[in-house]
Amino acid sequence: MDKQEILHQINASENNRVKLAIVDIDGVVRGKIVHKDKFMSSIDGSSGFCDVVFGWDMADQSYDNAKVTGWHTGYPDAEYTLDLSTYRKIPWDEEIPFFLGDFSKINHPACPRTLLKKVIKKAEAMGVRPLFSQEFEWFNFDETPDSLHDKQGINPKPLTTGMFGYSLLRASQKSDYFNDLFTLLEDFRIPIEGLHTETGPGVYEACIQYTDILEAADRAVLFKSSVKEIASKHGIMPSFMAKWNSELPGCSGHVHQSLWKTGKNLFSDNKDPMKMSDFLKSYIAGQLLLLPEILPMFAPTINSYKRLVEGAWAPTTITWGIDNRTTALRVLNSSEKSTRLETRVPGSDVNPYLAMAAALATGLYGIENQLKLTISPTIGNGYEDKSNGTLPPDLKTATEKMKNSDVAKSLFGEGFVDHFCRTREWEHRQFAASVTDWELRRYFEII
Missing domain, CATH: 3.30.590.10 (Glutamine synthetase/guanido kinase, catalytic domain)
Known part of the structure; x- marks a missing residue:
């Protein structure tokens, strides 16, 4: 589907939830559910995701040796962008719409999906x-x-x-x-x-x-x-x-x-x-x-x-x-x-x-x-x-x-x-x- 078809489906749906996710350095899927109005407001730009997802390990323990983020940076939000081509509905969870995003817009050095996109180029x-x-x-x-x-x-x-x-x-x-x-x-x-x-x-x-x-x-x-x-x-x-x-x-x-x-x-x-x-x-x-x-x-x-x-x-x-x-x-x-x-x-x-x-x-x-x-x-x-x-x-x-x-x-x-x-x-x-x-x-x- 193209962008307009995807947005039409989201708008027409009685489901007000959209699940968004990124993937951390260990391959763990990290995400959240947002209201579809929030989703619609962010699709033409980007949103913030707490960059602690690149500042801790798979057990949520903060690295003591990381440079890209940590206590020394205050764990700010990092700008991420949703990839509409990843649109799916979750069949075992009430057909909730699902999208993946990454941090390629800011070329985040710790984002695995961003790295792969660079190699693809x-x-x-x-x-x-x-x-x-x-x-x-x-x-x-x-x-x-x-x-x-x-x-x-x-x-x-x-x-x-x-x-x-x-x-x-x-x-x-x-x-x-x-x-x-x-x-x-x-x-x-x-x-x-x-x-x-x-x-x-x-x-x-x-x-x-x-x-x-x-x-x-x-x-x-x-x-x-x-x-x-x-x-x-x-x-x-x-x-x-x-x-x-x-x-x-x-x-x-x-x-x-x-x-x-x-x-x-x-x-x-x-x-x-x-x-x-x-x-x-x-x-x-x-x-x-x-x-x-x-x-x-x-x-x-x-x-x-x-x-x-x-x-x-x-x-x-x-x-x-x-x-x-x-x-x-x-x-x-x-x-x-x-x-x-x-x-x-x-x-x-x-x-x-x-x-x-x-x-x-x-x-x-x-x-x-x-x-x-x-x-x-x-x-x-x-x-x-x-x-x-x-x-x-x-x-x-x-x-x-x-x-x-x-x-x-x-x-x-x-x-x-x-x-x-x-x-x-x-x-x-x-x-x-x-x-x-x-x-x-x-x-x-x-x-």
Whole structure:
């Protein structure tokens, strides 16, 4: 719909509420409900949103090391703008109109959606159209926020038992929830290409249909928050932690990507033995080269690195391969139309705006600099192929690499890199200051 059609629908609606949202550095959707008169008065300009949303972490604890906002600035309102193209109605919440906004008008260095839009402009300047999608795995639990709180947040009960990957039986046993996910997400403009159970108790996987990159990122961000809201209606708690249990596989957030021009997939070349264009090879070379320097954008939490371990369906080495699920980058080349790159490093805890910005920017870096793909495709076990190095093993190490990366600063801007790395340093310090259950079990009695 165009602007006038959207405004006509809002005006004609008997619903006086409009839900507005932005997305913070951790990928958390932050928002509010406003009266439609308030909404109508702000659509041709911009409104203020308290910039504390970029001055605290996912637990609402204020950073003590941030520059862009904080106690030293007084947490003023920052100017944000609504994107009318994000218009949706929430089918599980009385069809309330919904819009996403961002801080691109003021070029806020901490706004993830603003960052992605800047990288997209780079692609457009190079004459290419990025088509992206993301897929998520996540565990579901027979819990509510209250029941999990009463258990002090530990030992959540999975929705189902056993290792039932691709199980129609397990899906049918929770069919009301399973079917609601597919149908309601479609109605909310998040079309699902496929939905199935994965191996593990209560774990599902969903592949979101591909589209232009900004819309793909919007869909991915809203997918996670929407699943949580829909699940709550069924008394279920989903978790998008990268690894909630050391004995079980982690949860991925793989990013699929291709570049197009005048209806042609620039990644495909039927004359090449691997059906890969030089364009794609340079794109891969850029990602492989810069993976260690932008890893926190793919693996942003302490927990992310618990997933990135050998033999757990997540990559640990700087590798690529043709349809190889043990490598960091997986090329799928079965047809010209579907040829794409799957970046397998991100977990389900990722901020989709940052993950897609990182994937696109580093790939374009390879194209712009005409990098040659000198690394051979891995055949067989990617965990054993350490010839090109391994990924940084933890958030602290990865953040230090990104903080000191001149290329990261040139791709994303010094303001973003400085703020983002400060938030990751904060995240590490919060963990380092905590006493874990593992420490209690290991040291309490015997030491």
